[in-house]
Amino acid sequence: MSQSQPPISGNRRMERCLSYWSYFLLGITLQIVCTQSVKNCVVRQEVADCSHLKLTQIPPDLPTNITTLNLTHNQLKRLPAANLTRYNQLVILDGGFNSISKLEPELCQSLPLLKVLNLQHNELSQISDAMFASCISLMELHLKFNSFKKISNNPFINLKDLRILDLSHSGLSSTKLGTQVQLENLQELLLTNNNIHTLQKENFDYLSNSSLRKLDLSSNQLKEFSPGCFQSIGKLYGLSLNNVLLGPVLTEELCLELSGTSVRILSLSNIQLTKISSMTFRGLNQTNLTTLDLSHNGLSAIANDSFAWLSHIEWLGLEYNNIGYLSSRSFYGLSKVKYLNLKRTFSKPRNAMFSFPKIDDFSFQWLKCLEYLSIEDNNLLGITTNMFTGLTSLRHINLSSSFEYLKTLTNATFLSLAHSPLLTLNLTRNKISRVETGAFSCLSHLEVLDLGLNEISQELTGQEWKGLENIMEIYLSYNKNLTLTSDSFTSVPSLKRLMLRRVACKQLDISPSPFHPLQNLTILDLSNNNIANINDEMLKGLNQLEILDLQHNNLARLWKHANPGGPVLFLKGLFRLHILNLESNGFDEIPADVFKGLSHLKMIDLGLNNLNLLPDSLFDDQTSLKSLNLQKNLITSVEKSVFGSAFQNLSVLDMSFNPFDCTCESIAWFANWLNGTHTNIKDQPNHYLCNTPPQYHATLVMTFDTAPCKDSAPFKILFMINTSFLFILIFVVMLVHFQGWRIAFYWNVTIHRVLGFKEIDHQAEKPDYAAYVVHAREDAQWIWKHFSPLEEKDSSLRFCLEERDFEAGMPELEAIVHSIKRSKKIIFVVTRNLLKDPLCKRFKVHHAVQQAIEQNLDSIILIFLEDIPDYKLNHALCLRRGLFKSQCILHWPAQKERVHAFYQKLEVALGMKNRAQ
Ligand SMILES: *[C@@H]1O[C@H](CO)[C@@H](O)[C@H](O)[C@H]1NC(C)=O
Ligand SMILES: *[C@@H]1O[C@H](CO)[C@@H](O)[C@H](O)[C@H]1NC(C)=O
Numbered sequence: 001m002s003q004s005q006p007p008i009s010g011n012r013r014m015e016r017c018l019s020y021w022s023y024f025l026l027g028i029t030l031q032i033v034c035t036q037s038v039k040n041c042v043v044r045q046e047v048a049d050c051s052h053l054k055l056t057q058i059p060p061d062l063p064t065n066i067t068t069l070n071l072t073h074n075q076l077k078r079l080p081a082a083n084l085t086r087y088n089q090l091v092i093l094d095g096g097f098n099s100i101s102k103l104e105p106e107l108c109q110s111l112p113l114l115k116v117l118n119l120q121h122n123e124l125s126q127i128s129d130a131m132f133a134s135c136i137s138l139m140e141l142h143l144k145f146n147s148f149k150k151i152s153n154n155p156f157i158n159l160k161d162l163r164i165l166d167l168s169h170s171g172l173s174s175t176k177l178g179t180q181v182q183l184e185n186l187q188e189l190l191l192t193n194n195n196i197h198t199l200q201k202e203n204f205d206y207l208s209n210s211s212l213r214k215l216d217l218s219s220n221q222l223k224e225f226s227p228g229c230f231q232s233i234g235k236l237y238g239l240s241l242n243n244v245l246l247g248p249v250l251t252e253e254l255c256l257e258l259s260g261t262s263v264r265i266l267s268l269s270n271i272q273l274t275k276i277s278s279m280t281f282r283g284l285n286q287t288n289l290t291t292l293d294l295s296h297n298g299l300s301a302i303a304n305d306s307f308a309w310l311s312h313i314e315w316l317g318l319e320y321n322n323i324g325y326l327s328s329r330s331f332y333g334l335s336k337v338k339y340l341n342l343k344r345t346f347s348k349p350r351n352a353m354f355s356f357p358k359i360d361d362f363s364f365q366w367l368k369c370l371e372y373l374s375i376e377d378n379n380l381l382g383i384t385t386n387m388f389t390g391l392t393s394l395r396h397i398n399l400s401s402s403f404e405y406l407k408t409l410t411n412a413t414f415l416s417l418a419h420s421p422l423l424t425l426n427l428t429r430n431k432i433s434r435v436e437t438g439a440f441s442c443l444s445h446l447e448v449l450d451l452g453l454n455e456i457s458q459e460l461t462g463q464e465w466k467g468l469e470n471i472m473e474i475y476l477s478y479n480k481n482l483t484l485t486s487d488s489f490t491s492v493p494s495l496k497r498l499m500l501r502r503v504a505c506k507q508l509d510i511s512p513s514p515f516h517p518l519q520n521l522t523i524l525d526l527s528n529n530n531i532a533n534i535n536d537e538m539l540k541g542l543n544q545l546e547i548l549d550l551q552h553n554n555l556a557r558l559w560k561h562a563n564p565g566g567p568v569l570f571l572k573g574l575f576r577l578h579i580l581n582l583e584s585n586g587f588d589e590i591p592a593d594v595f596k597g598l599s600h601l602k603m604i605d606l607g608l609n610n611l612n613l614l615p616d617s618l619f620d621d622q623t624s625l626k627s628l629n630l631q632k633n634l635i636t637s638v639e640k641s642v643f644g645s646a647f648q649n650l651s652v653l654d655m656s657f658n659p660f661d662c663t664c665e666s667i668a669w670f671a672n673w674l675n676g677t678h679t680n681i682k683d684q685p686n687h688y689l690c691n692t693p694p695q696y697h698a699t700l701v702m703t704f705d706t707a708p709c710k711d712s713a714p715f716k717i718l719f720m721i722n723t724s725f726l727f728i729l730i731f732v733v734m735l736v737h738f739q740g741w742r743i744a745f746y747w748n749v750t751i752h753r754v755l756g757f758k759e760i761d762h763q764a765e766k767p768d769y770a771a772y773v774v775h776a777r778e779d780a781q782w783i784w785k786h787f788s789p790l791e792e793k794d795s796s797l798r799f800c801l802e803e804r805d806f807e808a809g810m811p812e813l814e815a816i817v818h819s820i821k822r823s824k825k826i827i828f829v830v831t832r833n834l835l836k837d838p839l840c841k842r843f844k845v846h847h848a849v850q851q852a853i854e855q856n857l858d859s860i861i862l863i864f865l866e867d868i869p870d871y872k873l874n875h876a877l878c879l880r881r882g883l884f885k886s887q888c889i890l891h892w893p894a895q896k897e898r899v900h901a902f903y904q905k906l907e908v909a910l911g912m913k914n915r916a917q
């Protein structure tokens, strides 16, 4: 049988109706395939699928209202009627591929509604008259692959509604299935692969009241057609005798037997009909044959006028033959043919290395009604001047891989098609290397021109397409080297689809763009061209563009931030774009506004690039996105701010093979979305693996536990509060530790001021002493030696020295307080001894500092006789150098010559006014 048959007007609807059940069965079979792993019957609506379950019994526990039961591929030996009574609603019962050897006559009694019974591939060997006697509703009975050998009596006589009876592969030696007229409604009788040698008239008598749409006797060893054998069938519309080795002689006999029958479809594929003479089909003259399949016959010669008998033929299949020569009268008489298949029909004549099959000019002139012609896969030399002349109805011609030497298409090549209303022309795989000016100018009706998979290498000036006034699609993909210019398509403004995949058209940085005249373009394919340079005007004005293929180019630079002149937004204004493919372009950056306004985008493919971070709101306008592909990029995080809007309505997502960073910030939202979405996730979950952090490496993104991330919002605030508190605390502690004394001091000063202690101005009171000298007893000697000279020099200068100036009889502490009050300043003579002096430590210092607080810090002068570190000073006396002005800190010089300077400094310090700070 041929693969495709033409429509046969009247019978078509009926055919469809009847095929319905077969399709239903096919559906079930598909279901079996899909649900094999389940070990129980799968019940969907009223269909129970129990196939491939190694069942030895009919399952007793299925819903009673099932209408279809599939029991194929099990180990059933019988179909006990008792077990089936439960399922009395069954319409279809399929028991194929079991070991059933016996059938109970009660089966159909239990299943009164049964219409389809399939018992193919079982071990039935006998059909008794009772077996199907009660199957009165049956419409299809499939019994192929059993071994009946012989059918006696009338087992099918009650099957008045039967439409299809399949007894192929059954070892039958005769077509006789009954002794009385029966099977009035039978439409298909399938008897292929039996042992039938002879078709005898009386063996078809039981069909004398039937109208067979199809009698299939293929693959039998028929040797004889007894006279009138087909006449005894009521009506016979379709006959298949494929794979029956008839040869030319028996074929001619067959045709004579068919004379006067109502046969319309005759399938004679692979019958070794090596020659057709002008007498072969003589018998078919008295028929209305519309379809004839002569494929796979090794046919090498068609004599002139052979088909003249077939004036009603509409469909002729001659594919896969060996014809070396077609004369101008070979097809004479085929005036009604609409469809002619000549795929691989021709072959080189034997013993002739450099010759080619020959088709005479005007060979097709008789086929006035021909609409579809295929000459696919032949090795003809080329197109001759009048090769196709006369094909005045031709709409579609397939010349794919037809010619060996069709190198150049000139303005003469297709002249023989000038009067055909040709709509599609397929010229793929013909090694065409050049298209000259006006090559298609005579094909003004042409809508689809396919020049793909050739070797065209030229600059397209636009003249090539001259005259293609109605062209919709030009397919140029997979050619050698096409150079585009601004005018390449100016002559075809009606173009809607343009395919330029892998044509090495690198240079597209042209102004104006080659595509500027194509205002109606909806599909543009520029993939696999290694294009690196385009400008933002390339696609300007293509308002109708819906599909844009730019995969496998080199466009990465165009979207780089650092591109001179900024990123090139070449998608700007393509508002109707539906599908955008940008796979494998090396993109590592993507401008945030590159998809702005493209609100119809349904599919974006950005796979196999180097994208890592996508800008926020990149997909904000893509709310109707259905498919997004970002597989094999360098994406680490999938965040709502980027993908939220794109994921809203997504049906298909592919983000496999990205190095996901499985942390809360990067992946939690995605993992959550994955868990809840209905979107079809490609390769999920095995190719969605975490890359970082190390402890999650190679774990599944899907299993990322988002629970800890959920509390992260309040946790974050808490964390912030905690850390700030900690920092402040540390700061305070450090401050107190290092500057606490200063703070404490200023605190005291402030308290005193605020509480209104009056500043004591000793100058107003005229103090008795210039300074009270605090020193250790051990240092008294030094004091005398160095302070008395000062007193002698300046009579107004008088120090208060404990040993000399304390009033006798006064208690020591009182005397100290009294004296300090009467002194303008307090001098500490700091030595190690002083630090040890207990009185000093506790009382004098406290009191001095107290006074200093009340008065001013300037009132204290420190004289260091030895080098004392600050911490020791602080430890012993609670004083620090830092508290005092530098003028108030004096060091007793080691060198004699500096002593004079020391005195001067001391005088300055003593003379300083006690000012408020
Ligand atoms: C068939 O039976 C099942 C339960 O046995 C029931 O759920 C289903 O609705 C029934 N179908 C019809 C069409 O009655
Ligand atoms: C043949 O079919 C016709 C109607 O289609 C019917 O009237 C006639 O009885 C049938 N003949 C036999 C022998 O069944």
Ligand SMILES: *[C@@H]1O[C@H](CO)[C@@H](O)[C@H](O)[C@H]1NC(C)=O
Binding pocket: 411, 412, 438
């Ligand atoms: C075909 O092209 C040739 C030149 O290559 C020209 O002389 C001739 O007129 C053209 N024929 C037609 C029908 O345009």
Ligand SMILES: *[C@@H]1O[C@H](CO)[C@@H](O)[C@H](O)[C@H]1NC(C)=O
Binding pocket: 493, 494, 495, 519, 520
């Ligand atoms: C583009 O399409 C519109 C609408 O289908 C049509 O009217 C117009 O003629 C087309 N333009 C060209 C140049 O074919």
Ligand SMILES: *[C@@H]1O[C@H](CO)[C@@H](O)[C@H](O)[C@H]1NC(C)=O
Binding pocket: 623, 624, 648, 649
């Ligand atoms: C999502 O798709 C549905 C139908 O497929 C549509 O009605 C709805 O508007 C879409 N949502 C958005 C946000 O576009």
Ligand SMILES: *[C@@H]1O[C@H](CO)[C@@H](O)[C@H](O)[C@H]1NC(C)=O
Binding pocket: 672, 675, 676, 702, 703, 704, 705, 706
């Ligand atoms: C996925 O969602 C279900 C409920 O919708 C929840 O029970 C389950 O824990 C979730 N799984 C993960 C890994 O988040």
